[in-house]
Every structure is written in C-alpha cells, then in structure tokens.
Amino acid sequence: MRLPLLALLARGPAHGYELKQDLEQLLGSAYPQPNVGQIYVTLGRLEKSGLIEGEEVEQSSRPNKKIYHLTEAGREALRAWYEETADEPRVRDEFFMKLALAPQTGLADQITLINKQRREYLNTMRSLSKLAATESRDNRISQLLIEGAMLHLQADLDWLERCQEELEELE
Amino acid sequence: MSRTAPSSHAEGAPLLRAEALVKTHYGEGAPAHAVRGVDLAVRQGEFVAVTGPSGAGKSTLLHLLGGLQRPDSGSIWLDGVCTDAYSEARWAVERRRRIGIVFQFFNLVSNLSVADNVELPALLAGLSPKQARAERERLLAELGLEGKERSMPGELSGGEQQRVALARALVNHPPLLLADEPAGSLDSKGTREVTRLLSRFHERGQTIVLVTHDARLASAADRVISFFDGRIADDAELDTAPARRGTGISGVLELRD
Numbered sequence: 001m002r003l004p005l006l007a008l009l010a011r012g013p014a015h016g017y018e019l020k021q022d023l024e025q026l027l028g029s030a031y032p033q034p035n036v037g038q039i040y041v042t043l044g045r046l047e048k049s050g051l052i053e054g055e056e057v058e059q060s061s062r063p064n065k066k067i068y069h070l071t072e073a074g075r076e077a078l079r080a081w082y083e084e085t086a087d088e089p090r091v092r093d094e095f096f097m098k099l100a101l102a103p104q105t106g107l108a109d110q111i112t113l114i115n116k117q118r119r120e121y122l123n124t125m126r127s128l129s130k131l132a133a134t135e136s137r138d139n140r141i142s143q144l145l146i147e148g149a150m151l152h153l154q155a156d157l158d159w160l161e162r163c164q165e166e167l168e169e170l171e
Numbered sequence: 172m173s174r175t176a177p178s179s180h181a182e183g184a185p186l187l188r189a190e191a192l193v194k195t196h197y198g199e200g201a202p203a204h205a206v207r208g209v210d211l212a213v214r215q216g217e218f219v220a221v222t223g224p225s226g227a228g229k230s231t232l233l234h235l236l237g238g239l240q241r242p243d244s245g246s247i248w249l250d251g252v253c254t255d256a257y258s259e260a261r262w263a264v265e266r267r268r269r270i271g272i273v274f275q276f277f278n279l280v281s282n283l284s285v286a287d288n289v290e291l292p293a294l295l296a297g298l299s300p301k302q303a304r305a306e307r308e309r310l311l312a313e314l315g316l317e318g319k320e321r322s323m324p325g326e327l328s329g330g331e332q333q334r335v336a337l338a339r340a341l342v343n344h345p346p347l348l349l350a351d352e353p354a355g356s357l358d359s360k361g362t363r364e365v366t367r368l369l370s371r372f373h374e375r376g377q378t379i380v381l382v383t384h385d386a387r388l389a390s391a392a393d394r395v396i397s398f399f400d401g402r403i404a405d406d407a408e409l410d411t412a413p414a415r416r417g418t419g420i421s422g423v424l425e426l427r428d
Contacts, residue, residue: 111404115404115407118397118405118407119405125389127410133367153386154387162224164397164399165399168399168400168404
C-alpha cells in the first residue's frame with residue numbers, strides 16, 4: 001500500500017479519506033475495498049520515514065484533518081519504484097509441494113489433488129467472469145485487473161492439465 | 172423470444188445420454204484411442220463444458236454426440252430414444268431439428284450470404300420462406316448482426332462469422348446446442364463475445380454441450396467435465412451462487428507491494 005499511496009499523492013496534497021476514495025474509483029469493485037484504518041496507519045509510517053509530510057487543518061465542527069503532501073525524498077522513492085521492474089508471479093508453491101510429496105505420505109492421491117484444485121480454480125474463474133460482467137465496461141483499469149487475474153488462473157489450469165498428463169502416464 | 176423447453180419424449184429421460192462410448196481412429200501409425208468408454212447424461216437446461224488437452228479426444232466425443240461420427244461401440248439416446256439404428260440421413264434430420272452445432276472454423280457456406288446461411292437450415296426443416304426470413308431477422312438482430320445480411324462470410328471478422336454460425340445453429344430452435352471449440356480461432360474479444368452469448372442462451376433454457384480448452388469459456392458452464400486420454404477424469408458442478416467476494420476471488424485480486 002505504501003507506494004500506491006505515494007503515487008496518488010504525486011498529483012497533489014490529499015487527506016486519508018480522499019486517498020481511499022481515489023483508490024476505489026480507480027480500481028472499481030474488482031479490488032477488495034481498501035481499509036481506511038490501514039491507509040491511516042500507512043500514511044503515519046510514510047510520514048515517520050520522511051516520504052510525506054502532514055499538515056493539520058482545522059475544521060469547525062469536526063476533528064482536525066491531516067492533509068499530506070509528498071516530500072522530495074518521497075518523490076525520489078516513487079521514481080525508484082518506476083525504475084524497477086516488478087517480480088514475476090510465482091508458481092502456486094504450496095500446491096506444488098503437496099502434489100510432489102503426496103506419494104510419499106500415502107495420504108493423498110495426486111490425480112485427486114489435481115481434480116480438487118481444478119474445481120477450486122474453475123469456481124474462482126467463474127466468480128471473476130461474473131465480476132467482469134457486473135463491473136462497468138468503462139472502467140478499463142478494473143477490467144484489466146480482472147482479466148489479468150483470469151489469465152493467471154488460465155495458466156494455472158493449463159499447468160494442472162500438464163501435471164495430470166504427466167502423472168497419469170506414470171500410473 | 173419464446174424458447175419454451177420441449178417436453179421430454181420419455182418422461183424424466185435426460186436430453187442426451189451416452190453409454191460406454193468407444194471410438195478409435197485408425198490412421199497411419201498406432202491406432203488413436205480417442206474415446207475409451209464414456210458414460211454421460213445431460214439434462215434439459217444444463218450447460219456442460221468438456222475441457223482437456225488437445226488430442227484428448229474431446230472433439231471426437233462431441234462429434235459422436237452429434238452423429239457426425241459413429242462410435243465403434245456404445246449407444247446414444249436423444250430424449251430417451253436410442254439412436255443405434257439411425258442412418259446417416261436420420262442423423263442429418265436430427266441435426267436440423269434437434270441438434271444445433273457450431274464449429275471452431277465456423278463452417279459457413281462461403282458462397283452464400285449471411286442471410287442465406289441462416290435461412291437455409293430453416294427452409295430445409297420445412298419453414299416457409301417468410302417464416303425463415305422472420306427467424307433469421309430475429310436472430311441476427313439478437314446477435315448484433317443487423318446490416319450484415321447481404322455480406323458474404325469472408326467479409327466478416329472471425330467473431331462475426333461465429334455469431335452467424337450460432338444463428339444458423341439455433342434457427343430451428345434445437346433443444347440441444349453442441350459447440351466444438353467455438354472460440355478456438357477467435358481473439359480474446361471474440362472469446363468474451365461467444366462466452367456472453369452462450370451464457371445468455373443458456374439463461375433462457377438452452378441446453379449446451381461445449382468442448383473447449385479455454386478455462387474462461389468453460390467457467391461459463393455450470394458443469395465442467397475434464398477429459399483426459401479418452402476418459403472422463405472429473406465431472407464437477409460449479410458454484411451457481413452469484414459472484415461473491417469470497418476468499419478465492421479477493422485473494423486472486425489482492426494487489427500487494
């Protein structure tokens with residue numbers, strides 16, 4: 001959450017609740033609602049490390065609100081973020097370990113494990129399709145997020161298929 | 172559009188039933204055991220996807236179910252009636268009236284217009300030209316193809332051709348729709364389009380059996396059969412509950428830094 005918040009502040013000063021709304025608007029219903037408490041905690045940490053600065057603003061009938069802006073160090077951190085490429089997604093390692101070790105335990109059959117995992121993925125895929133159908137077509141960012149998740153799942157399902165082909169031959 | 176479910180021929184019988192289907196292809200080299208003992212029942216209104224690696228025999232299975240190929244052994248019942256004794260001609264009649272089929276490469280008649288491609292099976296099934304034209308107009312409008320009536324198939328995009336093929340398959344209101352890799356030669360936009368349309372027809376009660384290697388398309392079905400090496404490896408009902416923000420989906424969508 002740290003760097004996305006810095007990125008939102010690159011546009012100009014804002015308070016915590018505004019940042020939450022910005023995130024929601026950008027990512028649509030596809031993204032699990034950002035927790036406002038988590039946002040405030042993260043803003044506090046960013047301020048402590050000198051990447052942003054907060055300024056108390058008095059409000060007549062409500063408690064003061066704090067408006068944050070990016071510091072030069074914050075801008076630098078953001079630049080560095082854009083310089084790096086992101087890590088590759090990883091193979092579902094927990095499932096893989098279960099599958100690899102199943103024959104030694106005598107507790108689970110590999111094909112049964114694959115079938116069970118496939119059902120889980122297919123159900124998630126179905127939920128994502130429905131989410132894509134309910135989310136506004138115009139929210140490109142949100143649609144792309146859902147499509148990305150679906151393509152990853154497709155790859156996981158293709159890989160399960162490969163596992164099944166290889167392991168069935170051994171039987 | 173009225174698409175009332177046809178009453179079952181034999182009370183309570185599945186719309187489609189297969190028992191102990193076997194099909195081996197003999198070509199050059201070793202015989203290919205495409206289908207090795209498949210039992211399957213599809214109820215009225217079900218949307219079933221058959222997935223699996225290419226070469227697993229899933230297309231052969233679909234061709235057997237539509238009478239495009241005949242099994243070496245085993246039987247198929249349509250609406251409770253055994254098809255063992257059906258001739259080629261009888262299967263052709265079934266494919267006009269009771270089974271619509273769409274293929275990966277559309278299989279439209281290239282020298283007939285879009286309108287004629289859709290009207291032809293209706294005329295062959297005995298509709299008057301006026302009725303056939305009304306059905307064609309209704310379906311092309313439904314599938315977003317107004318204005319394409321006079322186009323030739325070659326002038327259309329892949330996605331559009333597949334929609335024409337879908338109109339042709341459904342023009343006689345067949346109780347059963349078979350789809351063999353309908354998105355197999357489409358881009359992701361075309362795939363989404365086909366997925367959306369199949370879901371829409373299914374919601375209105377259309378029974379569908381779909382063969383696909385695309386999990387996104389398969390997840391539109393409410394039942395997914397995993398086909399490996401000529402056999403059914405798994406047969407799973409998917410959740411029919413509306414999209415929920417459960418652990419699975421939010422875990423997949425969570426953005427981390």
